[in-house]
Structure formats: structure tokens, C-alpha cells
Amino acid sequence: MPTLRLLELTWGREGRALAPALDLQLADGEALAVTGPNGAGKSTLLRTLAGLLPPVSGAARIDGWRNAAGEEEARISRAAHYLGHRNALKPTRRVCAELAFWHRTGGLDPAEALDAVAVPRVRDLPCAALSAGQARRVAIARLLVAPRPVWLLDEPSAALDADATTRLSALCRDFLARGGIIAAATHLPLGLDARELRLREPITSSVPSDGWSDW
């Protein structure tokens, strides 16, 4: 079963670490809630795990996971869904086409995924026409149409109403019960049985002192 490992990992911006090096492992079925004040580095950590930012030092990898071709794969970026602040939905694509694009064997089909987040009637709208909460729901539906062992979630309940937040919690609990791994940055509890990584506000800015010289 897959295990997510952080090996003396430091994350940050412009090569400057936002927190001390971290050794941590998350086994299948485990969740990590990354908490802390604005600017503490929660998103930076998740983006680093997703492979969107290079680590300042150390490494993170997934062990014990094989991709669809049956090859062992250590890159978290290949094993994870990343749900960032932006939903990354193609604006001109219709919702059903967006989900069909991401659909993979073993995932829910797009109609089932839209039912799971309770927005079945948006299926023919272009993504640009969705409200903020509808777009977030569709982005969550995308997690369901392609099975991946890790979900990296950055403020996943942002823009969601109470019903959708409850659904998201249930989907996360179901994913964990099936052996998934979740790392979620959150200001609001997601209702999960999760370990907490509490980040502090960094003492120094991650922006180099000469970084604002053009302003």
C-alpha cells in the first residue's frame, strides 16, 4: 500500500525555507491537516508536495505505488490530485467534457461524480459560467473521476455552502476508508480524523530584501 514520505523536507520561496526540515510519513488511510496563520507556508508546502515548486532541501516521495502501466512510481505529482486555491477548470469547456477529459478507469463516471457533489444540472454549462461554489464542487468531482492514492487539498471548503462542506467531509472520509492519503491545508476543521501539522508564521519574509527594488 502507498506511503507518502517527507524526508528532511524544507519548503519555501526564493530558496528560503519557511519552516524547519520535516520528516513525516503518511500511510494509506491517514490524513494530515496543515494549519497555521496566513502566510505560514501551508500552500507552499502543498505546492511543493504536488511538484509545482522545488523543495528548498530534502525530498518528498511516494513509496509502494504502481501507476496504470504497472510501473513503480515515486513522484507524488503522478500519484496525487492537487486541488489548489484556483480550480483549474478550462473556462470554455463544458462541465461534462471537463470531467470526461480527466476520467480514468476505476473512477466514477462524470454524471456520478456530479451527483456526488450535488450539482447534476451544471453538466452542460461552460466552466466559466459556474458560480464560485459550483466551480469548487466540480473541481472536487474531478477528484472522483480519476482514482489516485493521494489528495492534496488547499482550503478545499473555500466557497462551499454547508451542504457541500458536509459532502466534502463524507467524500474525504470515504477516500480514507478506501486507503487514500490526504494532506489538506485548512483554516476550518474538515471533520476528519487527521494528524495536525501546525505551522508558525515565519520570522523572516521569504522575499529577498532586494526583491522589491523595482517598486
Ligand SMILES: Nc1ncnc2c1ncn2[C@@H]1O[C@H](COP(=O)(O)OP(=O)(O)OP(=O)(O)O)[C@@H](O)[C@H]1O
Ligand atoms: N509567488 C510567490 N512569490 C514569493 N513569495 C510568495 C509567493 N506566494 C507566496 N509567497 C510567500 O510565501 C509565504 C507563504 O505563503 P503561503 O501562501 O504558502 O501561506 P499560507 O499559509 O498558505 O497562507 P494563507 O493562509 O493566507 O493561504 C508568504 O510569506 C508569502 O508572502
